Amino acid sequence: MSDIILKVENLSKQYRLGLVGADTISDDLKRLWYKVRGKDDPFLKVGDANDRSAKQNSDYVWALQDINFEVKQGEVLGIIGKNGAGKSTLLKILSKITRPTTGSIKSRGTVASLLEVGTGFHGELTGKENIYLNGAILGMTKKEVASKIDDIIAFSGCERYIDTPVKRYSSGMSVRLAFAVAAFLEPDILIIDEVLTVGDAEFQKKAIGKMQDISQGEGRTVLFVSHNMAAVKTLCTRAIILEHGKIVFEGETDKAVSYYLKGDATHNNSKVFGAKYENTIFNLEKIIIKNTNKDKNKPIVESDEIEIITNIIFKNADVSRYHITYHLYNELGEALFSFSHPEINLNKGSNELRCYFPSNFLQSGEYFLSFFIIEDNKKAVFHERDIISFIIVDRARELGAYMGKEPGYIRPVFKWINKMK
Template sequence: MLALKAENISKQYRLGQVGTGTLSHDLNRLWAQIRGKEDPYLKIGEANDRATKGKSDYVWSLRDINFEIEQGDAVGIIGRNGAGKSTLLKLLSKVTKPTTGKIYTNGRIASLLEVGTGFHPEMTGRENIYLNGAILGMTRKEITRKFDEIVDFSGVERYIDTPVKRYSSGMYVRLAFAVAAHLESEILIVDEVLAVGDAEFQKKCLGKMGDVSKGEGRTVLFVSHNMASIGKLCSSGIFFSQGKMIAQGDISKIINLYSEDLVTSEEVTPNDSQTIFLKKLKAYSVSNPNTNIISGEDAILELTINSTKNQDNVIIGIGINDTYNNRLITPFSKHQGVSFQIKPGENIIKCTIEKFPLKAGDYIVEVFVGTNLERFDYYDKGLKLRIIDSYKNEALDYSQGYFLINQKWDYYD
């Protein structure tokens, strides 16, 4: 049985406007509708690419989305920032309406999109539990039956009769998730708001969502950038990129597509509008500059930084993630007490890492350029770092999390 169906849905926004835009635009739309013509503003607009300035005031956050979700499925919604994931959840939750297309739902929907979604700040935690249940169409008796379970799961019993405006963000999201997960909705929609909670609570939430889907047969839609959580919870996924649905299917296939989308190349698209920015990143083995990094051997990460001015006290940070976007190591000049004087033109900065500790495979690199007080550039567009087989078999197992690395920073003009 179908739980959700999206049929040719699109969502258009006009930049700088609330709603559809000016009165004249709304009248033009109405006049076209009366004459049986197509909405004239559907013919214009650009994809939601945050990396470019664009030429139109109209942006398509989503365009021509079609999918079906079966009852009891746990579905991961995956994509980069700005891909349209949160917009989709708002449409499914009826927070906003699609510009075109229709959404069919079978059952009540409980949504957790932002911290405090659906809560009245002046009301107590107790009152908000009953309010949310009433919104879902539950009787007071049904809510009372679940009340103790909700409070116990949230861990905010001491503050249950305190107005929620006095809650911390962590308390807010604990109670909000407990309400959404325990009240008897057929469809549970959860955005990345769980990132506010601590690791223990996130694990608890994932376990509960698994119970909701597998044990109770309810449908779960989950947005996260944590691919490990998505892979553990979800059996299927939908991959979005720049407002378009690229694929739907088995979760491992969707995660691989997302990883490939993150991994591009070692060449950087410079941000010429900035005074200091990353232009290029090269990675190679100390033993052979023409070779990719060899796992277990000394390696160099070489950055070309362009500048239009002199700048003192510049620090560089390099974040190296796996293809699930989990941070593994972060060589950072600040941690070594090293900063650089950047001159106009090209500046070469090298970070030497002893016995490079990651095993063979592809990795994603992010680069920070700034000072302790200012950020000049933060490049996170998916630079690829390829590590080849170890000759010395000294690669470390990073499954247990972070570890220290020996690093040295040098400047060349």
């Protein structure tokens, strides 16, 4: 018997844009007329690619187009892509929440999905009642669910509220219970969207460990969507990358993560500047962020030293009046710290400033740099917020099991002494 548990062939999904969410009557009549005459659906020949940032002319858009892949039993497939790439649409089709426009899906066994907070829950029912409801949806008997309910409740950490309607649960509690139900009721295919990020650090560690047990120990299949590249590298045996509704890469997880992180100029760890960044005082040429002694196109890992290289030309003879300052922000827009070059003087002409962050200083995540040129320590003659962004990934896969991201954004190394008596 083949070990292929899920096969997707020529899958496409088309949506109509604008205030009208579904097809108009005229569109339906046109489709019917073409069908009666034995012709193909005329609207399958129209529609723009799934590019949310581009203005296009058609009222139809292909959220997914010509998707083909296979998943083996026991495999953990990572699905990577930017917001709007089509990841959630794909998972909804695989979960049979919505139907594809064209193509087919062949699968074996039961499918459980966790796509958003409270997926599959009835708000008026208690947590315990929802466990039995989800078990019934998955085709399990009441006796089978009862044999696992203690484990589900214990894993979720919601025992005190298990007899309370889930409409009174926080989003984190809902995710805890939903994941516990999906994991312990033993579906053959478990589909998980980015929803786990709603949970706290403790629960993320438990969830990731449980997914490893499901795939490695129990031989079940997991489809995992996340923007956390460290978790993807740790969990997934293979990955696909979606861009504008199409698969642009399929292969080993490490190669997929590298492709994804360097696939966008804003996350390519380097930026070359044009005429906008030149005036009578300076000419900002480029900024490069990378691991020291590594190629700029390689992903930045937190366990190695990081260097920020700034190439800038100063035209003013009195360069001593100026200095450069950076502000570092996290993905929430929160300022982490600022830094400058107090012991390094700028020169008239070309300057290549190099700033070094020690290894394990910044945690994995997305960061944004704002750039300032300060005159006479009083005013900024130039500044730009988020002049460049970069992503730092965790090397946890090489060190062992990924246990989730620690709190905070920096990882300071302090001096410790064990002063024995």
